[in-house]
Amino acid sequence: MDPKAEPPILVIYAHPRPHLSRVNRPLASALEALPHVTVRDLYRSYTDYDIDVVAEQLALARAGTLVLQFPVQWYSMPALLKLWVDEVLESGWAYGPGGTALRGKSLLVVASTGGHADSYGPDGTHGHTIEEYMLPLAQTAVLCGMSWLPPLVLHDADQVDAQALADHIGRVSGVLSGAAGAAAS
Numbered sequence: 001m002d003p004k005a006e007p008p009i010l011v012i013y014a015h016p017r018p019h020l021s022r023v024n025r026p027l028a029s030a031l032e033a034l035p036h037v038t039v040r041d042l043y044r045s046y047t048d049y050d051i052d053v054v055a056e057q058l059a060l061a062r063a064g065t066l067v068l069q070f071p072v073q074w075y076s077m078p079a080l081l082k083l084w085v086d087e088v089l090e091s092g093w094a095y096g097p098g099g100t101a102l103r104g105k106s107l108l109v110v111a112s113t114g115g116h117a118d119s120y121g122p123d124g125t126h127g128h129t130i131e132e133y134m135l136p137l138a139q140t141a142v143l144c145g146m147s148w149l150p151p152l153v154l155h156d157a158d159q160v161d162a163q164a165l166a167d168h169i170g171r172v173s174g175v176l177s178g179a180a181g182a183a184a185s
């Protein structure tokens, strides 16, 4: 198999306070080292929130799989990632009449939460499953003709030990390696 033929995986990484990150920063570094993976760090690139929509669309058009990587904040994504979705997934490009740029691609959320796994669910503190909180992104994928992949979530992220973090990085890396292979076949 010619590795150059494999459509790349684009990781859009958004962490508002990367210097405080225990989980997402090392994860983004590990993913960056994988073949076929490009990581775009929104909070490093757009300190002024002035997103280069054309550059982002070009990167996205080249990718087979879009990964959104972020710490869950108030049951949602960080503000700059929301702005990225708002501005990059334009009508007539990502959806709507003539909007076919993302058709056939896949969307994978890689997120972390401070809450324990059992705090997410009807009987937990947060009242809903993490998948339910991801519904706007899942439906965004549908609207854009993308396949929604099961989210990879690390719970209890503020407390995880080094082994649990290494396991998570290994799990995400394995899924991305599989996604690159699947996209190429």
Ligand SMILES: Cc1cc2nc3c(=O)[nH]c(=O)nc-3n(C[C@H](O)[C@H](O)[C@H](O)COP(=O)(O)O)c2cc1C
Pocket (backbone or CB within 6 Å): 015, 020, 021, 022, 023, 024, 025, 070, 071, 072, 073, 074, 075, 076, 112, 113, 114, 115, 116, 157, 158
């Ligand atoms: C402003 C803010 C809002 C947060 N909201 C949530 C939340 O809604 N649910 C949750 O489980 N954790 C929440 N957290 C905890 C973060 O998700 C957690 O600290 C992060 O995933 C850890 O990843 P990191 O080590 O890369 O920063 C929040 C943290 C901050 C700073």
